[in-house]
Amino acid sequence: MSVQELEKIFQDKIDNEIRIEPKDWMPEKYRQNLIRQISQHAHSEIVGMLPEGNWISRAPSLKRKLILIAKVQDEAGHGLYLYSAAETLGISRDEMTEQLLSGKAKYSSIFNYPTLTWADMGAIGWLVDGAAIMNQVPLCRTSYGPYSRAMIRVCKEESFHQRQGFETLLVLSRGNEEQRAMVQDAIDRWWWPSLMMFGPHDSESQHSEQSMKWKIKRFSNDELRQRFVDMIAEQVKLLGMTLPDPDLKWNEEHKHYDFGTINWEEFWNVVSGNGPCNKQRLEARNKAWSEGAWVREAAVAHAEKRAARKKQVAA
Amino acid sequence: MSVQELEKIFQDKIDNEIRIEPKDWMPEKYRQNLIRQISQHAHSEIVGMLPEGNWISRAPSLKRKLILIAKVQDEAGHGLYLYSAAETLGISRDEMTEQLLSGKAKYSSIFNYPTLTWADMGAIGWLVDGAAIMNQVPLCRTSYGPYSRAMIRVCKEESFHQRQGFETLLVLSRGNEEQRAMVQDAIDRWWWPSLMMFGPHDSESQHSEQSMKWKIKRFSNDELRQRFVDMIAEQVKLLGMTLPDPDLKWNEEHKHYDFGTINWEEFWNVVSGNGPCNKQRLEARNKAWSEGAWVREAAVAHAEKRAARKKQVAA
Amino acid sequence: MSTRQLFAYVLQLADNALILGQRNAEWCGHGPVLEQDIAITNISLDLIGQARYLYQYAATLYNGFSVEEQHAVNALLPRPWKAFNRELQEDDLGMLREERQFLNLLITELPKGDWAQTTLRQFFFSAFQYLQYTQLQNSTDEQLAAIAEKSLKEVAYHLRWSSEWVIRLGDGTEESNRRITAALEELWMFTGEMFAPVAFETQAAQEGYGVDVASLKESWLNRVTTVFEEATLSIPKSTWAQSGGKEGKHTEHLGYLLTEMQYLQRTYPNAVW
């Protein structure tokens, strides 16, 4: 079959909402695009463990400590599913890890902001996971089978996290004066970076058009961002808090919330490595990886010894 | 002159309270004995920085933080004087350091106990420095000149530290219920180890007789210990606290306090490396030394470069 | 039955679980490989979960005490709670007692160290806890028996997991053997404390609600010997044991751990989180 014919079969499947599976033929660019996107997503889960991990030792109650640890652990689990999905496309987890550690691969820029108070644990669940879900729900129907199946599991847990995050803030918002101030402060710091999580405006987005055609992506950045704003602008009222945007207001004509201008200079600065924690995050991952090298080597060496002994016994 | 004649001159000087100076002839055993004793004392100052250093970051007020830092720094200073005094006997500071780090040289066992509360800072000043001074004041008249001069400086500062320690406890003893409990608890933990600082009973002491003859030592372990008990048994009343010894009581006949039996098993265990913090203390010193190696090398390398450049300019 | 001793006994079990759980949680996000990051975090979750059951039970006990009984355990109560004017709760016990009131074994509070130290410590502790909780199932105290039973499945997993790592590192590379040998040298003197009963443990064993820890030593040594053989490690000769933890005399490490762990509860006393 010619490449053109293969491409036709491939695109027909996609158009008919039939999932592409690892053994199916696929265009190289589709493969590359997916590897980039899935591994970036996996890296985000792994790096995303760090800002929240920063409060594990200081969680305010044993119950909250358990919830937080379990949540960060879930993120490790998500990383695992996603690395596995990416591996079906012919790249190894070690290769992906190297790309992360060397700074070649990206991860979500939101994790380059510091977590300064306990309320940040709530704000991350509510806003950051909220924005992530908005991006991710459509991916449950993405065209590549392993990715879509991984995303179904991820999304289920993420929406649980989002509810937990909101509940954390709700408790604080009913607490003492300092706790309430903590909530407002956390919202003030995380709101704009959360909006940036949807990526640049559609007009500036690099990969969008082709991704739409391949159904890797199903909604544009700006569409998803608008949905998110509409959702949060309502939920924030339940907390008795405000969003740090004087331009935010309901537009009766469009049935959406209008909102202010995003500081794209900050966005690009953080993407390009100048965020408050870029260095710190990568250093933490590099440290874990390099200090774990001898452990991984020992595990391999021992497994080999065992296998050799077994063979000997069998012989 | 024969060795016998030299020895006679040497002993005459000592008997007439004339100080031995670095260039004077001295018996090899005197030299070795002094090196052992002075370096052990220097090491004690250096290792002694660690238990108190443990509370610098957590000192309860800015004023107390300053006092504590200054005190620990003084100990570094004492270490310096003493290493210098030992160096006049023909051993280098690096050599002595190596002996400490390898575990070959000893340091005062008291520093192998942990500091568990802020009151320990007071108790160390009052009891540990108190016992040290009791040992050290006679050394201001020790026969070796550089050692005796170093000790004069050390003793002046140490007695200042002891007063500070007592004052720390006095403030706490007038504080709230928890602070008072802290003081009693600290006294309970530091009392017996302080008594052990005077070393084994005279009947068990290895180096005593010769040291007395050479006037390196002027009072026996048990004599000094008794003086210490008599002093502290009175001072503790000012704090409204008690010493953890049911057998402690004034002996009208001897005009001294009788006191209970020291747990020599614990003493020898700690001396031989089994104290709660022996490993930790040596590890801390080893870490500082090995992590500082590149700094020391850089300083030497730079000094050499400078010297070479100067020479070139001069030429 | 001496309620004072029971209260201390429950706290001691809880403190062991909490402090080791807190230590293991330091690995979360920093493990040597993702699957093991998850595994050690699981152990941490299990242990903190056990601590919660035990603190809840201790609080219930206390709240049901007579005035004299309450007075008798005064030294173990968190000071700030006394001003709260409400019943004792789990977090008061875990998050507001002072260092000298914590009764955990010293081995649980030591720094996490490298992977060898963490897994070997877990092995020593889990092998002990497995024996302790197995017997605790027969406690005359129903609550303790139930908590032991509920926890045993978790502990069995911790023991299996940590045994495997001890074997893997002992019989792995030269470096891993060197590291676990160093860890052994570090940790061995902290194992004796597990089997040296303090007053409230002796009482607990006598009254049938607690375990005679001294009697567990042989089985524990057998288990260690078996695993060490496969790991090509030898049991150290030294029998000197550090002690003090169960009486509130700790290493210098615990203070820092508590400072961090209790920070928010100390900063905002009696807030709801």
Add this chain to the structure above:
Amino acid sequence: MSTRQLFAYVLQLADNALILGQRNAEWCGHGPVLEQDIAITNISLDLIGQARYLYQYAATLYNGFSVEEQHAVNALLPRPWKAFNRELQEDDLGMLREERQFLNLLITELPKGDWAQTTLRQFFFSAFQYLQYTQLQNSTDEQLAAIAEKSLKEVAYHLRWSSEWVIRLGDGTEESNRRITAALEELWMFTGEMFAPVAFETQAAQEGYGVDVASLKESWLNRVTTVFEEATLSIPKSTWAQSGGKEGKHTEHLGYLLTEMQYLQRTYPNAVW
């Protein structure tokens, strides 16, 4: 004169000194060589001493405020103090404010790192503080002028000492050069904040009691350039600057530092030590 701005201005100066002093004190007992252990500890003593003068002055200011003025600085006051029912004291300000109330430069709170990071950070800060305090001697506020004058001798020594170390490490061994270059990469983006005035600094400069920090940049760069030349180091091209410290938005490091530093004051509120 806006007393609110003055209060913040004094606190900022104090916080810089305290936080860097606390960091440097971590070396005490752990320095690379005895003489330098003593030297860095001296710097720590000087800085904490400066912090005390400044907090004392801030407390005096506050205690002399009118009710409205006191109300205006409410956001900067330590919450627990409000229940103490006594005048504000230096330790309330240093030991009981929350992380978001600390106004120190981010560069002062970064971990001490290795000797290269410590000495280079000290050099960057001391070079700035020297210029700042030199001008502050002319402050229309007599107290500030006096504190600046008193501190300058110390700062001059810190600057000389740290310059020497930068040169020594830059022009020392290959390793020391590699390490100080790495430190430079780490720290450079935290230097810009020193010269970017926030609202209360602008006000302070306008009203004559504070220093126009933006105007110090050129002299600072000249000093750095001179020392770097001798140290065979180059000034990085990047001009991106981290900021936020002077507005209470810190790095993740400060929280841990404060947790430790404030532990006893939080555990025993309003006790006398």
